[in-house]
Amino acid sequence: DQQVKQNSPSLSVQEGRISILNCDYTNSMFDYFLWYKKYPAEGPTFLISISSIKDKNEDGRFTVFLNKSAKHLSLHIVPSQPGDSAVYFCAALGGGSQGNLIFGKGTKLSVKP
Amino acid sequence: DAGVTQSPTHLIKTRGQQVTLRCSPKSGHDTVSWYQQALGQGPQFIFQYYEEEERQRGNFPDRFSGHQFPNYSSELNVNALLLGDSALYLCASSLSAALNQPQHFGDGTRLSIL
Numbered sequence: 001d002q003q004v005k006q007n008s009p010s011l012s013v014q015e016g017r018i019s020i021l022n023c024d025y026t027n028s029m030f031d032y033f034l035w036y037k038k039y040p041a042e043g044p045t046f047l048i049s050i051s052s053i054k055d056k057n058e059d060g061r062f063t064v065f066l067n068k069s070a071k072h073l074s075l076h077i078v079p080s081q082p083g084d085s086a087v088y089f090c091a092a093l094g095g096g097s098q099g100n101l102i103f104g105k106g107t108k109l110s111v112k113p
Numbered sequence: 114d115a116g117v118t119q120s121p122t123h124l125i126k127t128r129g130q131q132v133t134l135r136c137s138p139k140s141g142h143d144t145v146s147w148y149q150q151a152l153g154q155g156p157q158f159i160f161q162y163y164e165e166e167e168r169q170r171g172n173f174p175d176r177f178s179g180h181q182f183p184n185y186s187s188e189l190n191v192n193a194l195l196l197g198d199s200a201l202y203l204c205a206s207s208l209s210a211a212l213n214q215p216q217h218f219g220d221g222t223r224l225s226i227l
Contacts, residue, residue: 004155032213043117043203043218044156051213089155093213099169100146101205101216103155 003027004092006104013111019077021107023090026071030092034101035064035075038087047088048075080111115140117219119204125225126194134189134222138206144168145187146216147179150201162187163209191224199226 005024013019023033031052036044050057050064050073057064063076077084087108091101118137126132138145144163148156158171162181181187185206191198201223205216 006155034215036218041220043119043220046215046217049213049215091155100158100161100171101148101156102158105153105155 004102004104006107008107010108013080015113016079019080021075021088023073032093034091036089082111085111117206119219123223127227130194131192136204137186139217142206144207144209146205147189148203194226196226
């Protein structure tokens, strides 16, 4: 039973427009959420995170929104650039520990020039 | 500042063999976690090492074992390899004393079982 779900396997966006990647989770004990970006033949690279005490975190073109009541988070990229084309993984961490990250299956983002 | 490094990059083994994968954590990190990523899936947690001991373990059989050395580097050992063990094995490091900090990943070892 998947605790972190990314229901869109792929997303295609025009350069300059907004990309919105979604993630749902089932475990209310999760208190820290992360987004990783992965290019082929490379490991996941940390992008942005959010603690459950916040509902928004911004870093340049990247913003993550957290809706705890809906158990839903989203990553907004604006404006999207061709270099953003990659697989994006949502991950969750629970219990305030350094324990295991629980990942979704990923969403492949393609940004077209 | 060296990031997480893993070796080898690729490995081909046959069923029943044993394999050892290696990981050096990012400078300043003391905790190492191992993940298995099958094709089309997200990474799945195998186990985590801190202070040379296994601190947490995911849902993987005993064929998967590990070790952490005094310099914080780590090894992942898999015995009696099965075809289903073919995957990308990722190592991630973090600083144990820092709560809610991201884990940093290496580029992985691609293991193929024939």
